[in-house]
Amino acid sequence: MTNTIDQLNLILDEADCLVDEHQIDAALDKMAQQITTDLGDKLPVVLCVMNGGLIPTAALIERLNFPLELDYIHATRYGMETEGTSLNWLSYPKTNLKGRHILVVDDIFDQGHTLQAISKWLEEQESSAVYTATVINKLHDRKTDMTPDYIGADVVDRFLFGYGMDYKGYFRNLKGIYAVKDS
Ligand SMILES: O=P(O)(O)OC[C@H]1O[C@H](OP(=O)(O)OP(=O)(O)O)[C@H](O)[C@@H]1O
Numbered sequence: 001m002t003n004t005i006d007q008l009n010l011i012l013d014e015a016d017c018l019v020d021e022h023q024i025d026a027a028l029d030k031m032a033q034q035i036t037t038d039l040g041d042k043l044p045v046v047l048c049v050m051n052g053g054l055i056p057t058a059a060l061i062e063r064l065n066f067p068l069e070l071d072y073i074h075a076t077r078y079g080m081e082t083e084g085t086s087l088n089w090l091s092y093p094k095t096n097l098k099g100r101h102i103l104v105v106d107d108i109f110d111q112g113h114t115l116q117a118i119s120k121w122l123e124e125q126e127s128s129a130v131y132t133a134t135v136i137n138k139l140h141d142r143k144t145d146m147t148p149d150y151i152g153a154d155v156v157d158r159f160l161f162g163y164g165m166d167y168k169g170y171f172r173n174l175k176g177i178y179a180v181k182d183s
C-alpha cells in the first residue's frame, strides 16, 4: 500500500519517543570516549553500514578527534519490511581492509545477524581487529551470540524508527528514536 503523508504523519503523531535528542547526544559522547581510548592510536577505518548507519556514523565521527578513514558497506536484511530475512549484500568497501583496525557503525543491533555477518566478512578480509558500535540495542532473547563493543542505549522490543532507522523507508531523519504505537 502506498504511504500517504497523512498516514505517515499519523504514525509519527501516535508514536512514543523512547530516546530523545539529548539522550542520543549523551550516549554518543560516551561511546566516542570509549572508542577514542581503544582506537585513538590505531588509524582505524570506520565502516558505515548503509543506510541506517549514515546518521549515527556522521554523529560519531565528528566526536572522534584522531586520524581515521571512512568507508561504507551496504548490507540489508529488512528492506521495506519490519521482519528481517537473509542478508542482501549491495556494496562492499573500496578500502583495503587487510591488517587494519575496523570500527563498524550501525543504527540498531536487533537480532544481530547484520553485524555478525559483516564481522565475519571482515575477518575473511584479514582485518587486524573488528569493533562494532550501535546506537540502539533492542532487548529480547532472539539474538545471535555476538554483542556490539559500544552500545548507546538499550531499548524495549518494539518497532523503532528515527535516527537512521526507517519506518517503511521514511523517518530516518528524525532526531529522536520512536516506537510505533502498539508495536
Ligand atoms: O540486528 P539485525 O536483526 O540484523 O537488524 C539490524 C539491521 O537492520 C537494519 O538494516 P536494514 O536491513 O533494515 O537496512 P537499512 O539500514 O537500509 O534500513 C539496521 O540498520 C541494521 O543494519
Ligand code: HPA
Pocket (backbone or CB within 6 Å): 078, 108, 110, 158, 159, 160, 161, 165, 166, 167
Ligand atoms: O525496529 C527496527 N526499526 C527499523 N529498522 C530495524 N531494523 C531492525 N530492527 C529495526
